[in-house]
Amino acid sequence: MTPRKLEYGVIPPDADAAFVAHMELVLDTYALPYDCLYPVLNMDEQPIPLLKETRAPIPATKDHPRRVDYEYERAGTASIFMFCEALVGWRQVSVRERRTKVDWALEVAELLRTRYRDAVKVIVVCDNRNTHTIGAFYEAFDPETARALVRRSEFRHTPKHGSWLNVAECELGAMTRQCVQGRRFATIEELRVETAAWQDYTNDKQRSVDRQFRTDDARNRLKSLYPKIKT
Template sequence: MYPVVCFDERPCQLIDDSIAPIPMEPGKPRRQDYHYKRNGVASLFIAFEPLTGKRIVELRARRTKVDYAHFLKQVAQHYPNATKIRLVQDNLNTHNPSSFYQTFEASAAFELTQRFEMYYTPKKGSWLNMVEIELSVLSKQCLSRRIGELSELDQQVTAWAEARNRKKASVNWQFTLNQARQKFHRFYPNTST
């Protein structure tokens, strides 16, 4: 079994109202002041298996090599029967096997490096990673309002992921090989001669 898992993370600002909003009334929307209170940031880690519509999410206080390694260990535990997990990700400095060795003992780190087969999207091409579509959906459906506490953000993101997993919501990827060759023609050798 070789599941394809797309991974990415994004920062989430914890923003709270500084003045209590005026609740919705018949014929009037909820109103909130433009002033807000910033309560810090969190990092949202997401792994998405587009062929099955399965996603794993976790919120962490930071985005470091250690956080990355712990999250991927959790991802590996979701696929106990996988021969290799094909991991699609961008080229961020934390996204490499050295994160495992910095975080775990050598034997555990080696075991994790053997579980993953890492594929990197090209620079300025992270949009090729299907998890970006999931992050866009998450942003629109869950993160477009003020959430001031990490516990509330965690609850909302977890509920969103569980609902999407129940639906087995996947991505209808329509970018073909021919379209890729047209878009990235300067990277492909001329094969017509």
């Protein structure tokens, strides 16, 4: 069977025990009360094409919107990393040239050293992309440093076809619509400036994330995903 689409997004075939196990782990994580020593951090990422204008845009006037030529020149790609701590209404947007294991490890390590330096352990919810592994720390740092970072982090992966469970994916979608979509960025620096402005504005507003879908809801509304137990 192929994956189906419901109101939540793409979901797997019926009776998928692995899916529901990871789904309930993530949903239980979201139900945890806030604890600054064990904060819950979501992360997601996406590539963005860099596009240069081939002709200078015509500025907007009172009679016409800004006009841009349909032609453009490709200038490579960039990768946006979105981190979100939903319970406190905080998010961070980072832009890098790539999204390799090392890039990911460097981003997580920086947060552990700065914002979460006093935390005992950070619970990170992310998808199961092959770059999101504890082994990535060992590709970026010496063994002693890598092991110290692993001790202070716990990764809870969303299931395959379950990226819609990731709060950071929702934040990334909002940022894309409000800041990136329909615009051309010629350099990584330009993209960094604009995404940083979105980040600061959104954090200043302290827009929290109200995720109301819980384990009981999953068991009632997604019954077909749960294996039928023979008695």
